[in-house]
Amino acid sequence: MAATANTEARLLSRVLRVGLAVAVLGQIAWSFRPEPSSAQSDQQIQGRALYEANCSTCHALDAGGTVNGPSLLEVGPAAVDFMLATGRMPLANPNDQPERGQPKFTSEQIDALIAYVGSIAPGGEPIPTVDTSAGDLALGAQVFLNNCAGCHGAGASGDSVGGGQIAPSIYPASPTEIGEAVRIGPGVMPRFGPETIDQRDLDSLAAYLVWIRDNGDDGGLQLGRVGAVAEGLVAVVVGLGILIVVLRLTGAKR
Amino acid sequence: MIVRRLVDGVDERLDGTSFIRRNLGKVFPDHWSFMLGELALYSFVMLLLTGTFLSLFFVASPAETVYRGPYAPMQGSEVSLAYESVLRISFEVRAGLVMRQTHHWAALVFVASMTAHLVRVFFTGAFRKPRELSWIIGVTLLVAGIGGGFTGYSLPDDLLSGTGLRIIYSAVLSIPVVGTWLAYLFFGGEFPSAELIPRLFVMHILLIPALITGLLSAHLALVWHQTHTQFRPKGTPESSVTGTPVWPKFALKSVGLAFITFAVLAALGGLSQINPVWLYGPFVPYSAPSPAQPDFYAGWLEGILRLWPNWEFHVFGHTIGELFLPAVVIPGIIFTALALWPFIEARAKHDTAVHHDAQRPRDEPVRSGIGAAGIAFFVLLMLAGSNDVLAKYLQVEVDTLNGVLKVLLFVVPVLVYAITWWICRDLHARDSAPIAHPPRVEFRRNAEGGFDEHHDEARSRGDVAATQGDREQP
Numbered sequence: 001m002a003a004t005a006n007t008e009a010r011l012l013s014r015v016l017r018v019g020l021a022v023a024v025l026g027q028i029a030w031s032f033r034p035e036p037s038s039a040q041s042d043q044q045i046q047g048r049a050l051y052e053a054n055c056s057t058c059h060a061l062d063a064g065g066t067v068n069g070p071s072l073l074e075v076g077p078a079a080v081d082f083m084l085a086t087g088r089m090p091l092a093n094p095n096d097q098p099e100r101g102q103p104k105f106t107s108e109q110i111d112a113l114i115a116y117v118g119s120i121a122p123g124g125e126p127i128p129t130v131d132t133s134a135g136d137l138a139l140g141a142q143v144f145l146n147n148c149a150g151c152h153g154a155g156a157s158g159d160s161v162g163g164g165q166i167a168p169s170i171y172p173a174s175p176t177e178i179g180e181a182v183r184i185g186p187g188v189m190p191r192f193g194p195e196t197i198d199q200r201d202l203d204s205l206a207a208y209l210v211w212i213r214d215n216g217d218d219g220g221l222q223l224g225r226v227g228a229v230a231e232g233l234v235a236v237v238v239g240l241g242i243l244i245v246v247l248r249l250t251g252a253k254r
Numbered sequence: 255m256i257v258r259r260l261v262d263g264v265d266e267r268l269d270g271t272s273f274i275r276r277n278l279g280k281v282f283p284d285h286w287s288f289m290l291g292e293l294a295l296y297s298f299v300m301l302l303l304t305g306t307f308l309s310l311f312f313v314a315s316p317a318e319t320v321y322r323g324p325y326a327p328m329q330g331s332e333v334s335l336a337y338e339s340v341l342r343i344s345f346e347v348r349a350g351l352v353m354r355q356t357h358h359w360a361a362l363v364f365v366a367s368m369t370a371h372l373v374r375v376f377f378t379g380a381f382r383k384p385r386e387l388s389w390i391i392g393v394t395l396l397v398a399g400i401g402g403g404f405t406g407y408s409l410p411d412d413l414l415s416g417t418g419l420r421i422i423y424s425a426v427l428s429i430p431v432v433g434t435w436l437a438y439l440f441f442g443g444e445f446p447s448a449e450l451i452p453r454l455f456v457m458h459i460l461l462i463p464a465l466i467t468g469l470l471s472a473h474l475a476l477v478w479h480q481t482h483t484q485f486r487p488k489g490t491p492e493s494s495v496t497g498t499p500v501w502p503k504f505a506l507k508s509v510g511l512a513f514i515t516f517a518v519l520a521a522l523g524g525l526s527q528i529n530p531v532w533l534y535g536p537f538v539p540y541s542a543p544s545p546a547q548p549d550f551y552a553g554w555l556e557g558i559l560r561l562w563p564n565w566e567f568h569v570f571g572h573t574i575g576e577l578f579l580p581a582v583v584i585p586g587i588i589f590t591a592l593a594l595w596p597f598i599e600a601r602a603k604h605d606t607a608v609h610h611d612a613q614r615p616r617d618e619p620v621r622s623g624i625g626a627a628g629i630a631f632f633v634l635l636m637l638a639g640s641n642d643v644l645a646k647y648l649q650v651e652v653d654t655l656n657g658v659l660k661v662l663l664f665v666v667p668v669l670v671y672a673i674t675w676w677i678c679r680d681l682h683a684r685d686s687a688p689i690a691h692p693p694r695v696e697f698r699r700n701a702e703g704g705f706d707e708h709h710d711e712a713r714s715r716g717d718v719a720a721t722q723g724d725r726e727q728p
Binding site: 137138140141142145146149150151152153154155158159160161162163164166208211212216217218219220221222223225226227228229231232233234235236238239240242243244246247248250251252253 | 283284285286287288289290293326327328329330331344345351352355358359362363366367370413414507510511514515518519522524525526527528529530532533534535538541542543544545546547548549550551553636640642643645646649650651652653654
């Protein structure tokens with residue numbers, strides 16, 4: 001019996017020693033882990049937490065979509081970045097047209113969400129690089145007038161496009177956001193692939209859109225760039241209005 | 255005085271005896287609303303002045319060229335000579351942009367003040383016999399003014415103007431039997447033809463201004479000859495004319511008004527952007543910008559088009575295009591009815607008498623009601639013409655807005671008619687039987703700290719005035 005007890009004690013101590021060795025080795029191995037993998041997994045954890053708290057009710061835990069929101073499978077980083085950087089997502093009411101607003105997340109959190117959505121729904125459109133300095137204003141104007149002005153207005157100040165949808169003003173959008181919008185086609189906006197708008201077109205387009213934000217207003221006060229509606233109002237209310245006041249002041253009243 | 259001497263001099267030589275002198279003494283009424291037509295006149299003068307300047311630099315040619323001017327986003331683009339010359343006027347010609355903008359603002363104010371003048375004449379019944387001809391000429395002037403505006407809007411050959419022209423072209427084509435032929439006559443071939451801009455230019459700077467000048471002269475001559483109508487206290491004979499004599503007071507005032515009109519137009523032209531064609535880009539047939547509205551005076555026509563369902567008819571083997579009814583027939587009916595209004599009204603009222611008094615709108619509830627309803631109708635159509643812009647600002651669906659407007663177009667004018675009629679009738683009744691002022695009640699504080707009412711019949715308002723008058727006498 002004593003022998004058996006002795007063997008058992010020895011066995012136990014050996015198991016413990018091996019266990020300790022494994023733990024120490026593991027610890028050493030862990031400390032030599034590649035750095036990014038830990039960051040990624042931190043980001044993954046953060047992204048996952050953010051996603052589950054803010055997005056999953058509408059887009060589902062597996063990003064496959066629900067009745068309240070479309071599937072995010074295959075949408076890609078460009079779409080996620082666009083929706084988050086312009087403050088469109090998370091949407092308050094699934095039936096509203098998403099609108100630009102204050103982004104709800106920091107850029108670090110946005111990166112985490114992009115990474116997490118990319119891990120559960122890989123593929124899709126990558127975030128485009130847009131370099132306005134490589135663009136050409138004249139080409140940009142042409143691309144804009146041919147492809148975008150019909151919805152966003154010749155002055156890029158926005159207009160309604162039917163179906164209750166509004167093509168918003170492009171002024172607040174950064175070049176990257178412009179590139180993302182072009183490539184993904186948010187909402188009812190069509191998507192424009194590189195076969196219609198190539199990289200040079202895109203750079204030029206963004207350059208033009210940044211340019212007309214603060215230029216092109218020669219001639220004085222711009223009237224919201226909505227054209228004849230505002231002009232007519234000003235002509236009648238201000239122009240004729242002032243003249244009628246003058247008539248009233250100088251003419252007989254009875 | 256110099257003028258008197260000058261007049262004497264001319265009279266002596268031309269044996270006009272007292273023609274000029276008699277007319278210098280002619281009196282004009284001085285109610286403010288009678289001067290609206292003058293605003294139109296002076297806006298037209300401004301149009302001629304700025305237009306002459308612009309015609310020195312505008313090139314009426316659709317020939318292609320490559321833009322090499324200072325506007326960066328167009329550099330190297332293929333544009334028409336017409337478009338290029340408008341950019342040159344805007345960015346290179348000294349004072350070109352302010353002239354161009356003043357010209358455009360003047361066009362808008364020209365039509366707006368003609369409309370205001372028409373409204374005044376309508377509501378005061380100044381169109382009645384014997385002034386029907388002035389009225390018809392006036393309506394023709396309005397149409398000519400709209401035509402002038404539209405041809406001018408189309409000249410720069412930018413994307414927006416091309417969009418408007420395409421609509422007009424389709425509207426002309428939609429006229430049964432003669433449509434194709436007329437379209438060929440005005441457009442010189444299939445849209446967009448090479449003849450288009452030169453033809454529009456001739457219409458815009460020659461035919462229409464000549465027509466307006468001619469009609470305007472006739473209009474003014476008629477006013478001069480027939481004299482104005484005037485508001486008259488009841489009982490004054492209709493033949494009497496009171497007002498300010500032409501020389502010196504009326505003439506000086508009128509010259510002053512001319513300069514104020516010029517000043518307002520120039521200020522608009524210098525301070526406020528209008529029709530920035532460089533943003534719209536050159537016309538290309540396959541593209542259209544938005545928001546694409548015509549100038550406001552055609553806004554109601556655009557409204558009819560936007561609300562009209564896409565109906566197409568077949569009559570006697572002819573296809574009647576979907577634009578024919580909304581773009582040709584309805585505006586035709588509206589302008590014809592407007593031009594013939596004096597006769598329509600006279601017949602309805604069995605009124606064959608000659609009138610020289612200006613009526614107060616309240617004295618003619620039915621006419622005033624119709625006029626107000628008409629204004630409401632046009633305003634609603636203009637809203638429909640700007641439905642996309644409205645939808646953007648109101649955050650509603652364009653289709654919802656159209657649906658609402660279609661209903662309002664039938665409901666609102668009826669309501670406006672009823673309300674106007676009722677207000678006019680009330681005001682009229684009050685005028686003919688002034689309400690006695692209610693007796694004045696005074697509250698006086700009494701010794702106990704409460705208030706006593708004092709009904710003081712003798713001191714009701716009319717009597718107080720009399721008492722005050724008495725007091726002033728000694």
